[in-house]
Amino acid sequence: MNVFMKSTKGMRDNESVREVVNKIRDVAHKAEDMVDTYVVNANKQRGRNMLVKYFFHRKNHVIMLPEVNDKFEAILSSILEIREKINENMFIYGIQQRNKEFAKDSLIARRRDVEEEEVVGMVRDSDEVIRQLEGGDLSREVVCILGMGGLGKTTLARKIYNNDKIKSMFPYCVWGFVSNYYSAQELLMSILKLLDLPEEEYKYLTNPEQMKRKIRESMSGKKYLVVLDDIWYTQVWDELHEAFPHDNNGSRILITTRMENISRYTNATFTYRLSFLDETQSWELFCYKVFGKAGCPLELEPAGKKMAKACKGLPLAIVVFTGMVAKKERSLREWNRIQNHISWYHAHEDYRIVTDILKLSYDSLPRTLKPCFLYLGVYPEDYEIPARTLCQLWISEGFIQATEAGPSNSQEVEDIADMYLDNLVERSLVQVASKRSDEGVKTCRVHPLLREICISESKENKFMEVCEELDANRSDSRRVSLQYKGECLPTTGDKWLARSLLFFGEETRWERESQGWKQIRNGFNLARVLDMNQVVLGLSPRGLKTLIHLRFLKVTASSRRIGNDVLASLCNLSSLETLYLWLRDEVTLPNKIWKLKSLRHVYLNFDNIILREWTRKESMPRIIRQRAKRLQIWSKGASMSEMKIGETKVENLQTLNNIYLNARTASVLNKGMFPNLTKLTLRREPTKLLEPEKEYLENSLMCLNKLRRLKLLCIAKLPLDPNAYPISLTKITIGYFGKLDAGIIKTLGQLANLRTLKLVGGSINGDVNCVAGDFPQLQVLHLSDVQLAGRWKVEEGAMPHIRYCINPHIHD
Incomplete structure (x- = not known):
């Protein structure tokens, strides 16, 4: 059947081929359901207490086996029928059996940007639109680029936006993505982030009117160009145009749309109709x-x-x-x-x-890349997709098998996933939205037309389906992307066919099981992926521990008690690979969680809702809001439980973040419990400000031989001995550190493989002198909100490979 699937990948328009392919898919799903259901039922039996086991386990086991056997015989019969049909019709299908394995490409060194520097065939177009932007009177005017989807409206607008003449003409340039799934709050927030404001002034704004007022105040008196890309509805203009002031200084708004009525509705002074290329x-x-x-x-x-x-x-x-x-x-x-x-x-x-x-x-995609591409359809239109999370989802979904990674000394599955993403970028099927400091893909997008292909192809093959309501009876796909508006509605029906459920919508709080958790618990017990983005659990998730097939979980807990309940439930999920847990208060990681042999990534993100609401109040003085934000940053972290010496190592764990740096953490790390850890975030424990951080770090870091990325928050006392740091380190971030000794910068300069150094929020005491040989591999130096008490001198021969020096908020 595998040979048949490979051989007919370009023949799916043939009705006979499509019929066989559908039968193969359905029988594969039935076999998968049978095995996974048996595992769930067996797990329930093991979970009973010893007395109940003694009386009922043997009886129930005897009952289960014949039922499984009957299902197996039915599946086997279906497989034999399919094989006979393939053999009988081999000549008719014109299939030449072949077994060409997908040859893995090497990691691509260069990623393509979202927009090309030189866009062929658009010089005349851009010149014309630029003339219109610089012409006219001093009133705020609207210029429109109009055309059908795929003609390059966004490309042309981006070319104009990046033009040197435009940047000199308009000191303030702002880009806003609108799209068909427009959200005023998200768009206004994206604009605020581009206005070079202190983050604390806008981060906690949620009311669109407040956001518009803040934008208007920030742009008042400034000559600006605002690009509103891909407007579909007149309502968008009604909700946004008031955010941009009328100051009679020649400011302009450039919109792109495929709807001609939008040009008329906005009273555009000039509409450029984009034509096809000759x-x-x-x-x-x-x-x-x-x-x-x-x-x-x-x-x-x-x-x-x-x-x-x-x-x-x-x-x-x-x-x-x-x-x-x-x-x-x-x-x-x-x-x-x-x-x-x-x-x-x-x-x-x-x-x-x-x-x-x-x-x-x-x-034309290789077989291994097809499900990765189709999976992009789970995201809403124009959604900025985090590349790291996308790759982790691919792995959890089984698109990248561990066997593909080869021997233990070969690439990790994460590296292969990264290579797959690069391959899709190279084929122009994925657009790079932003890059990491090492030039890797940080976030990406898929063009709306390509997304339509993902959705239509996925629905036809029962691969994935986009729904607006949480209803098990309305989908027979293996994956469901719930893209809801307003409140998330509860599901109906008893059993899900889907193995993956992803939420995309506004923040929703579940205080009662009937709001959705009960339905997931009862009908989704074969789940592999549960991404409850924007769903806040205000109740303990009873039954979470029964989702034993779960590999990826993203969930938000509204309190410490619920957060600890979630963590306790996870200890039974032996297949769990990736955990994203948003918390409103600090928690303690239980010992049993380290018995999860498949666990690879643990992300603990903290959000103090009380401080967040407090800092939103505009009546609160700015300095008080800033101190509240700093308090919030300092106060959030997770504690480690005591771990017994000699316990089994957590071999697969690669990522661990937001852990308090204390004697217990140092002890656990020093025991070598996480030998393959590559990313680690440590923070100071706020109640123990006088603990010896330097000694803890010296004892902790030297045992992490594969650590590549280290983030230290609210920690200023770092080891001065370069040997205390793993030689494998390529990126170090030190944030909100207060006062940092200049000698530490000199120490970090001795790290042979350090490529990125990021310092955020604090001051550096003393002179920093970088001499020849310091920072031999450093490529990116990023200083943000850093005060220099002395001088930072770089002599010839230091930082020989530096590419970027970013210092948006630095004070001498």
Whole structure:
């Protein structure tokens, strides 16, 4: 059946092939359900006390086995029928059995940016729009870019936004993504983050009117350009335009839309209608995306020009299609073969053209990448997807098997997931929204048209479905993305077919089981992924410990008691790999959690709701709000339980964050309990300010031989001996440290592999002198809200590989 699935990947339009593929999928799901259900029932038997076990375990076990056997026989019969049908129709299907394994690409060194520096075919377009932006009178005017989806409205707007002439003309430039799933609160918050304001002034604003007032105050008297990208509804303009002041200083608002009525409604003084690329421009863009500045070989031009022409002048279609072509062999035979496959596109129009070309690009993906690409459909439109979380979800879903990583000395599954994401970026199926300091993908987006492919293909194959209500009876897919508005409605029905449930919507608080948790507990007991984003549990999650197949869990606890209840329930989840737990108060990690052999990532994020509400009050003096925020940062962390010497090591754990640095933590780390830890966040325990932090760090860090990223919060006393730090460290972040001795900077400069140093919130006492040989591998130095009491001098030969020096808030 695996051979059949591989061999027919380009033949799914054939009704007979599609029928067999659907039968294979359904029987695979039934087999999976049978095994997982048996494991759940067996686990329930083990959970009974000894007396109950003695009387009932043998009887129930005897009852369970025949039922399992009957299901197994039915599944086996279905498999045999499928095999017979495949063999009988092998000639008709025209299948040549082959077994080509996907050859893993090496990690891609260079990621593509969201927008190209030079956009082919848009010089005239951008010049025209820029002329309109600089012209007119001093009143606030609106300029509109209008066109169908995929024509490059966002690309053109980005080119204008990044133009040097525009930046000199408008001191304040702000970009706002709108999209079809518009949220006023999210959009206004994204604009506030671009206004170079102290974070405490806007972080806790939730009321749109307050946000608009803050934006208006911040931009008052300044000449600005605001880009509102992809407006769909007139309501958006009604809700946003008041945030931007009328100061008669020549400010402009640039909007992009596919709706002509939006241009009229906003009273745009100029509307630029984006046109298709002509054949020359299409060919120029095609060549640039495939060959860069090298140019196309003459023998390939005829076939290449036919492929470019088949894209009908639509930039998005050319970009995505060339992402596929660039991966193929550059020979006349291969290009003719590709060109022959797309010749029928000439007969189609509008979105059908784009959809078909995007579908062709999806079909060309290796089998291992297809589910990773389809999974992007779980996110709302224009959602900025955290790359780290996305890769962890891929792993939890089973898209990247541990066996693919090979021997213990080869790549981790996280590295392979990162490679898969890079591959999708290279094929122009994923856009990079932001990058990490090491040039890796930090956040990404998927174009709305590509997202439509993900959703339609996923629904047809029962892979994934997007729903607006939590209703088990309305979906037969294995994964459900609940994208709700308003309150999250409870589910109906007893059993879910889905194994993964992801929430996307406004913050919802569950105080009673009937609001949703009871339905998840009873109907979702085969869950592998439970991402309860924005759902706050105001009750203890009874039954969580029965979800024994759970691999990924993201949940928010409203109190310390509920947080500890969640942690206690996790101790039974032997398959758990990734935990994101949002907490409102500090907790203690139980010892039993370290018995979870599959556990890889533990993220504990703290949010003091009382301080958050307090700091929102505008009547509160700014300095008081700042101190409250600093208190909140200082007061949040998790404690470690005492661990017995000789306990089994947690071999798979890679990430551990927000742990108090104290004698207990130092003892646990010093015992080598986490030998493969790569990311660690430690913070000072607020009630024990006089504890010897330096000694704790010296005892803790030297045992972490694979630690790559270290974050220290509210900790100023660091070891001065370079040997106290693991040689494997590539990034160190020191935040809210108060006063830091300049000698520590000199110490960090001796770390051979340190590539990123980030200092946030505090002062450095004394002179920092970097001499030749210091910071030999440092590439990024990031200082934010740091006060220098002395001088920071860098001599020739120090920091030889520095690429970025970022200091947005530094004081000499």
